[in-house]
Amino acid sequence: MSLSRAKAKDFDLTSPIAVHKPQGVTSADVIRTLQKHFNPSKTFKPWLEEERARRDRESKFQRKRRRHQRLEVKIGHGGTLDPLATGVLITGIGKGTKSLQDFLACTKSYETIVTFGAETDTYDSLGKIVRRAPYEHVTREAVEKALEQFRGNIMQKPPIFSALRVNGKKLYEYAREGKVPPVEIQHRPVEVLNMEVVEWYEPGTHEYKWPEEEMTGDEKAVAEQLLDQEASVPATSAEGDATTKVPEASSTKRKSPPPADEVKDDSAEAAKKQKVSETEAAPAAPEPTAPEPATTEVPAVPAEVPKPQPPAVKIKMTVTSGFYVRSLAHDLGKAVGSCALMSELVRSRQGDYELSPDRVLEYQDLDAGEEVWGPKVEKFLTEWEEKRAAKAEAEAAQ
Numbered sequence: 001m002s003l004s005r006a007k008a009k010d011f012d013l014t015s016p017i018a019v020h021k022p023q024g025v026t027s028a029d030v031i032r033t034l035q036k037h038f039n040p041s042k043t044f045k046p047w048l049e050e051e052r053a054r055r056d057r058e059s060k061f062q063r064k065r066r067r068h069q070r071l072e073v074k075i076g077h078g079g080t081l082d083p084l085a086t087g088v089l090i091t092g093i094g095k096g097t098k099s100l101q102d103f104l105a106c107t108k109s110y111e112t113i114v115t116f117g118a119e120t121d122t123y124d125s126l127g128k129i130v131r132r133a134p135y136e137h138v139t140r141e142a143v144e145k146a147l148e149q150f151r152g153n154i155m156q157k158p159p160i161f162s163a164l165r166v167n168g169k170k171l172y173e174y175a176r177e178g179k180v181p182p183v184e185i186q187h188r189p190v191e192v193l194n195m196e197v198v199e200w201y202e203p204g205t206h207e208y209k210w211p212e213e214e215m216t217g218d219e220k221a222v223a224e225q226l227l228d229q230e231a232s233v234p235a236t237s238a239e240g241d242a243t244t245k246v247p248e249a250s251s252t253k254r255k256s257p258p259p260a261d262e263v264k265d266d267s268a269e270a271a272k273k274q275k276v277s278e279t280e281a282a283p284a285a286p287e288p289t290a291p292e293p294a295t296t297e298v299p300a301v302p303a304e305v306p307k308p309q310p311p312a313v314k315i316k317m318t319v320t321s322g323f324y325v326r327s328l329a330h331d332l333g334k335a336v337g338s339c340a341l342m343s344e345l346v347r348s349r350q351g352d353y354e355l356s357p358d359r360v361l362e363y364q365d366l367d368a369g370e371e372v373w374g375p376k377v378e379k380f381l382t383e384w385e386e387k388r389a390a391k392a393e394a395e396a397a398q
Helices: 005-011 027-038 045-056 060-065 094-099 101-105 140-150 171-176 217-229 325-335 364-368 370-397
Strands: 015-021 075-077 086-093 108-116 118-120 129-132 152-156 188-201 312-319 340-350
Touching (some): 015 027, 027 075, 027 086, 027 364, 129 217, 140 188, 140 312, 140 325, 325 340, 364 370
Antiparallel strands (some): 108 312, 188 312
């Protein structure tokens, strides 16, 4: 099955597709895989022919400028998911990449597993252990009480392993080089619309574990220095922009934030590369409050601690743009006087797209062949165009 030329022109305007991203795959990997299957397909052949004809009509200067640009299906995504995470990843086709900002600004729903007793450099189970702490005192009641300070409008500090930039360099690049960023990472305003405990796991009743790799030497010293910075009480209001950059050190120069039509990261490039930034613009909100820091210093655990059997908790939440679930897991550990990390994450909803078979394209369908994914993709594109047309008609009738 292939799209008609008319439909090819239509979905060139704005056509998102929700993909069910599996664990262990980056958001950028999803885009590359979609292009691998879409570029040679019959489904997208009309679109590519229309794009080729459009380029042929361009001026000589424009054609020269594009001479090294490969003709392929343009794809971007609207809101990154960590490699550990699974769930809804919105992608945009053709000029639909320009509409991805709408999905950056929308609310999202997540389910996460938080495991107590240890913290890592990445705030999740894919990182290296930086510290461990006692967890015997951590109960469901303590977690329920601690979550109260994370609801509503709060200030949240992004993790060091993120794509926010300091002096033109991504934070995760500093972390990978074992360097401390030249300025302290600033807290940003976010809103938690709903957050609740779904399930509590007593020690020894689940399979969630700490990572096996542990930091040592200079690498650990740098990581501890970064984590110690978080002990300071955050400001009650955001400074500078809360989109894609952290204020630059020792400079009064303010740069305007880059276009928010990026997607790429939790690894990102500009929209010109068909991606949309992980650092989404935080919505305007009443003056937020910061979660209270732990009242006591987290004690260190002896190296000879027995094999960990920590408690864990499943939490469901609905949040606004710019929220880091990894940071929630990390901060929750501090709030209950221990440490914690994110062991699992599922994005169950992004905007109007929910994680259900009739709303998302299963990633494994791509390898099953165009006869499997082709009809599904055309269905999603057609439904979007019908929805867009109905909305335009309703607005015109007003």
